[in-house]
Amino acid sequence: MVSVSQPRLPVINMDDLQVGSEGWMVTCEKVTRALEEYGCFMAIYERVSKELNKEVFDSLETLFELPTETKIKNTSDTPFYGYLGPNHTRPLFESLGIENATSFDHVQHFANRIENINSYANLVSELEAMVKRMVFQSYGVEKYYESYNRSSMTYLLRVNKYKPAKTGESNVATTAIHTDKSFFTILSQNHVNGLEVQTKDDKWVTVEFLPSSFVVMASDIFMAWSNGRLRSTRHRVMMNGQEDRYSIALFTFKKGITEIPEELVDEEHPLRFKPFNHLEFIGHHSKSPLYVDERAIKVFCGV
Numbered sequence: 001m002v003s004v005s006q007p008r009l010p011v012i013n014m015d016d017l018q019v020g021s022e023g024w025m026v027t028c029e030k031v032t033r034a035l036e037e038y039g040c041f042m043a044i045y046e047r048v049s050k051e052l053n054k055e056v057f058d059s060l061e062t063l064f065e066l067p068t069e070t071k072i073k074n075t076s077d078t079p080f081y082g083y084l085g086p087n088h089t090r091p092l093f094e095s096l097g098i099e100n101a102t103s104f105d106h107v108q109h110f111a112n113r114i115e116n117i118n119s120y121a122n123l124v125s126e127l128e129a130m131v132k133r134m135v136f137q138s139y140g141v142e143k144y145y146e147s148y149n150r151s152s153m154t155y156l157l158r159v160n161k162y163k164p165a166k167t168g169e170s171n172v173a174t175t176a177i178h179t180d181k182s183f184f185t186i187l188s189q190n191h192v193n194g195l196e197v198q199t200k201d202d203k204w205v206t207v208e209f210l211p212s213s214f215v216v217m218a219s220d221i222f223m224a225w226s227n228g229r230l231r232s233t234r235h236r237v238m239m240n241g242q243e244d245r246y247s248i249a250l251f252t253f254k255k256g257i258t259e260i261p262e263e264l265v266d267e268e269h270p271l272r273f274k275p276f277n278h279l280e281f282i283g284h285h286s287k288s289p290l291y292v293d294e295r296a297i298k299v300f301c302g303v
């Protein structure tokens, strides 16, 4: 019998890892190879408990039931950070943004309707910090990690709702194929799958989330920082079933200048990106709707 195996994302356990322990060192390599090969992996991370996860996702349902007049009050000075309602290009999708998600004062403003969102964002940001540190360590450039620690990043949490397609309606109309403009993105969802990521050989993998799992994705800025070693994965959401899908994305952004470590430049990897300001790139990107994928950063600061 011929079996055709579907490609799957690597699954990596991120619980109970002491910095510098043998388990930590082994995981550093796994994480970095996964981000080079796939641009993402599935992290098992039980520090976000099942109870906390349930509280957060249950309150998302109530949040999205608010009238549109209330939801559009979720505004931001930064383009694409506020409420995104359904439109003709994405009729099934709506999304609310929570800026500075790890800071309690900011979160109070709109998101006090989501039970425990602040603890959730903090725990997920710790996963981000751990993965980032592992990659820095694995490339032998841990000395730069401090400039990428919590106080050097900003955090945007986006909560998303995807309605199922009606019979006969296209199931594609959820999100366009894109790469994220963040440094890192960490995604979680309710029990409804829909996220698809593109592999190096252009196959689409439907991500089947496991219990207590998060998809950790290197985005355009981490790809640039690594001088192109890490992939920024193209992805999209496709809705096939009949249930609503809720997802939460924590996007992280680097404040100030991002510089490619000189240690990551060699004959095999000539310098590909000039130093750049991530937050300026976001402003720039929002004006060029053509560039939804990793070409945007190349246009912005490619050598």
Ligand SMILES: O=C(O)CCC(=O)C(=O)O
Pocket (backbone or CB within 6 Å): 158, 160, 175, 180, 187, 189, 195, 235, 236, 237, 247, 248, 249
């Ligand atoms: O909902 C998801 O799983 C993915 C969302 C996404 O790709 C994004 O917000 O950039």
Ligand SMILES: [Fe+2]
Pocket (backbone or CB within 6 Å): 178, 179, 180, 235
């Ligand atoms: Fe995305």
